[in-house]
Amino acid sequence: MKQVRATMAGTILRLLVDTGNEIESGADVIVLESMKMEVPMATESAGKVTSVKVQIGDFVNEGDVLVELE
Amino acid sequence: MKKVLIANRGEIARRIIVTLNKMNIATVAVYSEADQSSLFVKEADEAILIGPPPVAQSYLNMEAIIAACKETGADAIHPGYGLLSENARFASRCAEEGILFIGPSEEVIAQMGDKMIARNVMQLAGVPIVPGTEGEITTLDDAVEQANRIGYPVMLKASAGGGGIGMQVCHSDEDVLAAFQTAKGRAKAYFGNDSMFIEKYVESPHHIEVQLLADQHGTVIHLLERDCSIQRRHQKVIEESPSPFLDDTTRHHICMAAVSAAKAVGYTGAGTVEFIMDKERNFYFLEMNTRLQVEHGVTEELIDVDLVEWQIRIAQGEKLRFVQQDIAPKRHVIELRIYAEDPITFFPSPGTITVYEKPVGEGIRVDDAIHVGSSVSPYYDPMIAKLIVSRDSREEACGLALQSLNAYQIEGIKTNIPALKEVLSHPEFRQGVYDTHFISSIRQSQRG
Numbered sequence: 001m002k003q004v005r006a007t008m009a010g011t012i013l014r015l016l017v018d019t020g021n022e023i024e025s026g027a028d029v030i031v032l033e034s035m036k037m038e039v040p041m042a043t044e045s046a047g048k049v050t051s052v053k054v055q056i057g058d059f060v061n062e063g064d065v066l067v068e069l070e
Numbered sequence: 071m072k073k074v075l076i077a078n079r080g081e082i083a084r085r086i087i088v089t090l091n092k093m094n095i096a097t098v099a100v101y102s103e104a105d106q107s108s109l110f111v112k113e114a115d116e117a118i119l120i121g122p123p124p125v126a127q128s129y130l131n132m133e134a135i136i137a138a139c140k141e142t143g144a145d146a147i148h149p150g151y152g153l154l155s156e157n158a159r160f161a162s163r164c165a166e167e168g169i170l171f172i173g174p175s176e177e178v179i180a181q182m183g184d185k186m187i188a189r190n191v192m193q194l195a196g197v198p199i200v201p202g203t204e205g206e207i208t209t210l211d212d213a214v215e216q217a218n219r220i221g222y223p224v225m226l227k228a229s230a231g232g233g234g235i236g237m238q239v240c241h242s243d244e245d246v247l248a249a250f251q252t253a254k255g256r257a258k259a260y261f262g263n264d265s266m267f268i269e270k271y272v273e274s275p276h277h278i279e280v281q282l283l284a285d286q287h288g289t290v291i292h293l294l295e296r297d298c299s300i301q302r303r304h305q306k307v308i309e310e311s312p313s314p315f316l317d318d319t320t321r322h323h324i325c326m327a328a329v330s331a332a333k334a335v336g337y338t339g340a341g342t343v344e345f346i347m348d349k350e351r352n353f354y355f356l357e358m359n360t361r362l363q364v365e366h367g368v369t370e371e372l373i374d375v376d377l378v379e380w381q382i383r384i385a386q387g388e389k390l391r392f393v394q395q396d397i398a399p400k401r402h403v404i405e406l407r408i409y410a411e412d413p414i415t416f417f418p419s420p421g422t423i424t425v426y427e428k429p430v431g432e433g434i435r436v437d438d439a440i441h442v443g444s445s446v447s448p449y450y451d452p453m454i455a456k457l458i459v460s461r462d463s464r465e466e467a468c469g470l471a472l473q474s475l476n477a478y479q480i481e482g483i484k485t486n487i488p489a490l491k492e493v494l495s496h497p498e499f500r501q502g503v504y505d506t507h508f509i510s511s512i513r514q515s516q517r518g
Contacts (some may be wrong), residue, residue, distance in 0.1 A: 007417075008417065008418055008419065008420060008448070009420045009421075009448040010418070010420075010448045011124075011448070011449075034418040034420060034448040035410065035411075035418035035420060035448055035449075035450065035451060035452040036450070036451055036452070037417070037418055037452070039417055039418065062421075
């Protein structure tokens with residue numbers, strides 16, 4: 001199982017993928033808002049989204065799992 | 071004024087407290103749950119918790135702030151910069167409650183907050199504005215005709231646009247012919263509105279702004295310019311004065327244009343008129359900031375004035391005690407904004423400060439809001455400190471800036487200090503040759 005983790009603390013602004021989506025490596029999966037800036041979080045590996053761990057408005061810390069892939 | 075509530079946070083709240091203390095005016099801080107252990111909360115005479123960390127629920131919550139004002143018996147509110155400082159509705163709520171809002175009238179805030187109104191007001195006052203089309207452009211023939219009237223290069227823009235989408239620089243009729251339909255189609259796809267307009271494209275732009283003070287008795291004076299052309303992502307990073315790009319004649323003209331702008335709207339208090347300047351030193355009105363600026367400290371060090379003190383004196387109805395002839399630069403001043411961000415990508419870097427040593431010495435001023443153990447919150451702006459250095463000459467000021475950056479120790483978060491050093495060491499910056507594209511162009515040349 002592969003995971004996409006938050007590279008910084010912030011609030012979830014937008015979800016760009018849904019469970020079941022096939023995504024390519026480098027694709028943005030979530031947009032975080034931190035320090036008044038929108039920051040896209042990308043996946044390093046390709047795969048099928050098995051689970052989206054966060055909802056819009058959630059606060060995440062650096063290292064928190066955002067999305068799981070297989 | 072006996073007691074002032076500061077409707078802001080961080081370094082600017084601390085900065086305002088310093089002046090209020092000097093003037094023997096009591097201070098009230100308002101703070102969110104994320105700022106419980108912040109320095110400005112400790113330094114104020116009283117502090118009121120107004121809500122959870124997100125700004126919408128705390129620092130932008132007008133009613134909570136007004137309630138805090140009533141609870142503490144504060145007679146005035148200083149809004150600082152950002153947040154509610156340019157919110158006409160907030161100024162009017164203060165007036166309704168009998169609280170003095172330290173800033174211009176709500177009418178002026180509303181006028182200058184609307185880009186189209188501001189542009190029209192300035193045009194009527196004889197302040198130059200970026201040449202452009204008045205109404206929307208619908209046909210290709212119309213686009214070519216207007217582009218020729220304005221003069222190439224021009225920028226083709228979507229009326230509903232934003233974030234650079236639907237914008238296209240055109241250098242010739244052929245460019246317009248090639249770009250018009252595509253840009254229109256893209257505007258339709260992105261914004262559901264394909265209305266277009268054309269504006270003069272300013273090549274190699276400089277961002278020059280003029281500080282003003284205007285009292286309630288009709289006196290308006292300028293306090294010279296600040297060059298804010300060193301930017302990343304359209305946000306200022308380094309500001310300096312005097313601008314190395316201006317000659318005395320241009321300086322006189324731009325400063326007097328700012329005075330005309332303030333007079334045209336009946337401005338009162340401290341304010342700033344921002345201009346964009348092309349490589350031939352033609353300048354055009356961008357916007358007027360009806361508040362204290364982040365970089366106000368540059369002007370304070372340049373001519374030895376306390377701008378916050380004058381905001382308060384003017385709000386109390388006092389007359390300005392100096393005249394235009396008194397205003398002259400006493401030294402060269404450079405401000406460096408320290409951001410909690412990655413120095414390469416400029417992405418935010420919130421976290422907890424583990425080491426904090428700031429530079430000290432003659433000609434060095436640091437306006438900051440952090441200490442060891444303080445956390446830099448993801449909820450707010452990434453600017454954590456402003457380093458302001460002053461010396462007799464620009465070359466010496468650059469030297470002191472670099473030396474101060476080398477002495478600055480911040481650990482636990484990433485900061486843009488390495489990027490600031492890179493700019494300060496760059497031969498073109500040292501010669502005073504730069505425009506608003508400077509940081510992106512040095513980055514591009516590094517990528518080769």
